[in-house]
Amino acid sequence: MRCLFLGDVMGRAGRAAVWEHLPRIRDEWRLDFVVVNGENASNGMGLSADHARVLLAAGADCITLGDHAFDQKDMLQFIETEPRILRPLNFAKSAPGKGFRLFTARGGRKVLVLQVLGQVFMKRPFDDPFSAVEPVLKSHPLGGMASAVIVDMHCEASSEKMAMGHYCDGRASLVVGTHTHVPTADAQILNGGTAYQTDAGMCGDYNSVIGMDKGEPMRRFITGMPKARFTPAAGEATLSGVFVDSDDKTGLAREVQMVRIGGRLQQAAP
Known part of the structure; x- marks a missing residue:
């Protein structure tokens, strides 16, 4: 199965890159399933219902969120009506929506997608992601x-x-990191057959500070004082993510590649 995962969509520039490139590469690469992390797609903070519809219309089969899942308040209601959007599995137990779902891909094959939040250096305490993942993987071999x-x-x-990645090795086709907006160069297939990349990067303008216009972040680093709100950088965006081709019988990865399209981080297609 040929799957594409796209990293954190950052603001208008990121949405534009997904809208411009995803329909074409979905056809050219014969993709069976596409996951997009959309938690920064609405002005860098969360995902609105309208912007979720844009990403889905562009070709996303599933949208994952993150610690900013409900920064856009209309997502509290929209996620209950749109099963293709997932919030973190180990978010507050009273949170709306689901943290995992079994989707139907091309040819009727089933794809399990789940998202968890880590605990280290995160601003809010979340439940243990490893114990959250375990029962889902066991019930969906x-x-x-x-x-x-x-x-x-x-x-x-x-x-x-x-x-x-190592915890899920042999039990997942792909484990990929999101949140830091910086793509890592460690795409690999682990010993048990699971494709892995530490961070998919962002779909956004890399002439920025992790997707934000450079001025205000640099001012705060240099002076220690805020002057204005952070705003997403609006230049040409790079589409960043990871491609994995998995075996139809075992589900294990046969090939994994970093993806960089447009903007500053151009890379050849898989």
């Missing part, structure tokens, strides 16, 4: 109920993301 399993590990610490 790779190569059985699920032809492919994709895990979005949304957190700050590279070490915690790597630990989740």
Whole structure:
């Protein structure tokens, strides 16, 4: 199964990049399933219902969120009516929506997508992501109920993301990190057959400070004082993510590649 995961969509520039490139590459790469992390798509803070519709119309089969899942208040209601949007599995137990779902991909094959939040260096305490993932993976065995399993590990610490990759090794097709907006160069297939990349990067303008216009972040670093609100950078965006081709029988990865399209980080297609 040929799957694409796109990292954190950042503001208008990120949405524009997804809208421009995803329909074409979905056809050219013969993709069976596409996951997009959209938690920064609305002005860098959360995802609105309208912007979710844009990402879905562009070709996303599933949108994952993150620690900013409900910064846009209309998502509290919209997520209950749109099953293609997932919030973190270990978010507050009273939160609306679901943290995992079994989707139907091209040809009727099933894809399990789940997202968890890490604990290290995160601003709010969340439940243990490892114990949250375990029962979901057990009830949806790779190569059985699920032809492919994709895990979005949304957190700050590279070490915690790597630990989740090894924890899921052999039980997921892909474990990929999100949240830091900086793509890592460690796409690999782990010993048990799970594709892994520490961070998918962002779909946004890389002439920025992790997607934000450079002026205000630099002012705060240099002076220690805020002057204005952060605003997403609005230049040409790069589409960043990871491509994985998994075996239809086992669900394990056969190939994994970083994806960089447009903007500053151009890379050849898989």
